[in-house]
Amino acid sequence: TNDFGIEKSLKNLGITSENYGVSAGGTSFGNGAVIESFSPTDGKLIAKIKSGNEADYAQIIKKSKKAFQEFRMMPAPKRGELVRQFGNKLREKKDDLGKLVSYEMGKSLQEGLGEVQEMIDICDFAVGLSRQLHGFTMHSERPSHRMYEQYHPLGIVGVISAFNFPVAVWSWNTALSWICGNVTVWKPSEKVGLCAIACQNIIAEVLKENDMPEGISGMIVADHTIGQKIVDDKNIALVSFTGSTKVGRMVGAKVAERFGKSILELGGNNAIIISEHADLDMAIIGAVFGAVGTAGQRCTSTRRLIIHESVYDEMKNRLVQAYGQLKIGNPLDENNHVGPLIDTDAVKQYEASIEKCKKEGGRFIVEGEVLSGNQYASGCYVKPCIAEVENSYEIVQHETFAPILYIMKYNTLDEAIAIQNDVPQGLSSAIMTQNLREAELFLSHAGSDCGIANVNIGTSGAEIGGAFGGEKETGGGRESGSDVWKYYMRRQTNTINYSTTLPLAQGIKFDL
Numbered sequence: 173t174n175d176f177g178i179e180k181s182l183k184n185l186g187i188t189s190e191n192y193g194v195s196a197g198g199t200s201f202g203n204g205a206v207i208e209s210f211s212p213t214d215g216k217l218i219a220k221i222k223s224g225n226e227a228d229y230a231q232i233i234k235k236s237k238k239a240f241q242e243f244r245m246m247p248a249p250k251r252g253e254l255v256r257q258f259g260n261k262l263r264e265k266k267d268d269l270g271k272l273v274s275y276e277m278g279k280s281l282q283e284g285l286g287e288v289q290e291m292i293d294i295c296d297f298a299v300g301l302s303r304q305l306h307g308f309t310m311h312s313e314r315p316s317h318r319m320y321e322q323y324h325p326l327g328i329v330g331v332i333s334a335f336n337f338p339v340a341v342w343s344w345n346t347a348l349s350w351i352c353g354n355v356t357v358w359k360p361s362e363k364v365g366l367c368a369i370a371c372q373n374i375i376a377e378v379l380k381e382n383d384m385p386e387g388i389s390g391m392i393v394a395d396h397t398i399g400q401k402i403v404d405d406k407n408i409a410l411v412s413f414t415g416s417t418k419v420g421r422m423v424g425a426k427v428a429e430r431f432g433k434s435i436l437e438l439g440g441n442n443a444i445i446i447s448e449h450a451d452l453d454m455a456i457i458g459a460v461f462g463a464v465g466t467a468g469q470r471c472t473s474t475r476r477l478i479i480h481e482s483v484y485d486e487m488k489n490r491l492v493q494a495y496g497q498l499k500i501g502n503p504l505d506e507n508n509h510v511g512p513l514i515d516t517d518a519v520k521q522y523e524a525s526i527e528k529c530k531k532e533g534g535r536f537i538v539e540g541e542v543l544s545g546n547q548y549a550s551g552c553y554v555k556p557c558i559a560e561v562e563n564s565y566e567i568v569q570h571e572t573f574a575p576i577l578y579i580m581k582y583n584t585l586d587e588a589i590a591i592q593n594d595v596p597q598g599l600s601s602a603i604m605t606q607n608l609r610e611a612e613l614f615l616s617h618a619g620s621d622c623g624i625a626n627v628n629i630g631t632s633g634a635e636i637g638g639a640f641g642g643e644k645e646t647g648g649g650r651e652s653g654s655d656v657w658k659y660y661m662r663r664q665t666n667t668i669n670y671s672t673t674l675p676l677a678q679g680i681k682f683d684l
């Protein structure tokens with residue numbers, strides 16, 4: 173049988189049949205429960221992981237605290253050099269890691285490789301940034317005084333990540349954290365623990381080659397209980413959380429309670445407005461890829477199409493036609509467009525959402541179905557489906573992490589923008605139009621209320637150069653490019669008096 177070279181890739185990544193899930197960069201360990209990682213592509217057991225428990229977590233934190241004392245004193249461009257080497261090692265391992273992402277998570281091989289490419293890109297970005305962590309200088313109101321601001325490292329950054337981007341999200345956070353002088357502790361999703369172990373093996377090699385202490389990159393594969401420890405731990409200066417709005421709401425509140433910092437990257441409910449001025453050939457590609465790519469399991473997946481009434485029927489027909497051509501099957505096989513959902517729980521949620529949509533009055537123009545048969549033996553494969561709905565349905569207001577696309581009609585652009593904004597989430601949005609006025613209105617302050625707003629591109633597939641994240645129940649956090657690095661540092665304002673007197677600000681006199 174064709175295993176798509178998985179065995180060899182696992183070996184190249186240092187994954188064996190039994191692995192330890194805890195590491196500070198030295199010898200791995202793990203004293204918690206055994207986690208078995210099954211592939212949603214074929215249902216087979218990939219490998220076992222001895223997860224981390226609370227005592228293991230305490231060890232990791234101890235090492236991280238110690239390492240921070242040293243790491244923060246290393247010049248930022250030298251830290252950048254570590255990240256440069258890390259990026260190079262990722263280039264060497266790209267094929268193996270991309271394949272593991274595809275096999276353990278279930279996204280297409282192309283998307284798995286794309287995730288690793290994002291890791292490489294953020295490393296390149298961070299290397300340049302390591303020489304540019306600059307603040308402003310400003311003029312003082314007092315004579316012979318100088319004022320400026322500078323950015324200092326925070327300490328330990330905790331990264332809690334979701335299953336759907338098993339490797340990229342970690343690197344967005346760590347590449348920036350490290351050049352900023354922070355050490356990191358990662359609690360990956362327990363559904364994709366092997367991807368985390370593979371990543372940790374790669375960075376551990378770089379750190380060892382450079383004689384760096386343990387504790388710069390910590391990892392603890394474990395369930396939510398260790399996530400909760402990170403959230404409550406005063407040692408963790410910043411918690412970067414990527415996951416559902418349900419969990420993120422709790423994480424945000426708890427971290428705020430102890431005055432910690434947080435970056436929240438939560439659920440989306442992303443729409444494309446397809447105007448009567450759209451290039452429909454482009455619109456159909458953007459819409460279908462956005463809705464079915466990663467089997468609808470991207471935070472930026474297209475969940476809603478808001479279509480102008482004059483092109484509604486044509487778009488509807490073309491969507492039905494396009495969905496009829498989709499090939500569903502093993503994501504490691506390049507001929508397939510759509511892979512599996514992450515697990516059978518996700519399949520149940522898909523089925524429940526379809527039921528709910530029908531109850532609320534949704535009319536399915538492409539029916540959903542759970543697929544069975546030999547090549548679908550994992551029980552995780554579902555058919556992407558499309559329903560005509562009202563935006564106000566409860567199910568449409570909710571993010572279902574599966575390939576269910578909701579379509580609806582509009583008459584004026586103001587109406588379309590109102591529909592697009594009328595959901596609790598605010599991550600990604602797009603308009604397909606060749607009309608400048610429409611595009612500019614959509615991007616204006618009267619337009620999309622999302623963190624990401626695109627013209628003639630779909631909702632998914634962001635580049636690392638921009639700040640990534642969303643508003644409202646998406647959590648308000650930003651990761652990756654632009655000036656996001658500032659979240660990973662503390663800002664300090666400095667005033668220096670080089671005169672022989674001590675004048676007070678605002679002209680206040682205080683004579684002794």
Ligand code: NAD
Binds near residue numbers: 332414437470
């Ligand atoms: P999830 O919320 O179930 O889990 C995310 C992580 O949180 C996991 O590591 C999990 O173990 C941990 N966790 C669970 N309960 C916890 C608790 N009480 N305290 C601390 N940690 C806890 O999410 P998921 O199913 O893995 O991922 C899918 C969700 O993630 C979707 O909603 C998706 O939109 C979102 N997501 C958002 C972005 C973004 O950038 N906005 C990116 C990827 C995924």
